[in-house]
Amino acid sequence: MAEFPVPAGFTLRWHQPGDEAFWLTIHEVADHYNRITPELFAHQFGNDPLLLGQRQCFLFDASGHAIGTASAWFDDNFDGGRIGRVHWVALVPEYQGRKLSKPLMTAVCRRLRELGHDRAYLTTKAARKPAIQLYLRFGFVPLIRNEMERAVWGQVMRPE
Numbered sequence: 001m002a003e004f005p006v007p008a009g010f011t012l013r014w015h016q017p018g019d020e021a022f023w024l025t026i027h028e029v030a031d032h033y034n035r036i037t038p039e040l041f042a043h044q045f046g047n048d049p050l051l052l053g054q055r056q057c058f059l060f061d062a063s064g065h066a067i068g069t070a071s072a073w074f075d076d077n078f079d080g081g082r083i084g085r086v087h088w089v090a091l092v093p094e095y096q097g098r099k100l101s102k103p104l105m106t107a108v109c110r111r112l113r114e115l116g117h118d119r120a121y122l123t124t125k126a127a128r129k130p131a132i133q134l135y136l137r138f139g140f141v142p143l144i145r146n147e148m149e150r151a152v153w154g155q156v157m158r159p160e
Contacts, residue, residue, distance in 0.1 A: 003110075004102035006059075012107050015056035017049055022058055022066035023088075030090040033125055044088065045071070054115065057107050059091070059100060067092045070104045072111035075121075084117030086140075089131065101131075105138050126156050 006012050020041050027036040034040070045052060059068035073087035086108055091101055112120050122140060124131055142153045 004099070004106045006103040006107075007100070009062040010100065010103070011060045012103065013058055013060070014054065015049075015052040015058065019052075019056070019058060019066075023056070023069050026066060026069050026090050026092055027088070029092050030096075033127075045073075055111065057104060057111070059104050061095070067095045068100060068104050070101075070108045072108040072115065072117075074115075074117065078121060082117075084112035084115070084120035086112075086120055086122040086135075089122075096130075101134055102137075105134060109138060126152050129156065132156060 020038065023041055024036055024038065027034070045056065055073055056071045057069065058066050061067050068089075068091040070089040071085075071087040073085040074082055075085050076082045078085070086105070089101065089104065089108075091104070109120070120140075121143070122135060124135070126132075142149075144150050144153055
């Protein structure tokens, strides 16, 4: 797996009580595909502070502002068992394109291994080409289950 350190001036830390507000703020400005609400957060992650503290990561700038998040989550019913999941990766727009998603992905993938996951998956939208390129660099490969998915991936992987 690729390993990328956190650049000087930035810090990573794992979820603490109240960080749901950071998650909501980051996704409200970074995610144009989903309606971001407290209910969405609760549905995706629940409210177990120990679980969140182990699995949800935040990236902060030098001023202490939360600018990115990703979760080392899991799915109990993917492909017949519990498998790790890289979940809800986001970086506020002002910081996109600065390679800051790489340290977030490094931390989340490392945490998945530490928590005993030997496999992981993620989902994304075909329109998120920069994110897809990042995921491919981290060793993720498309799961193609039918001809429609094969056609979509053919378009996604086509050079621009």
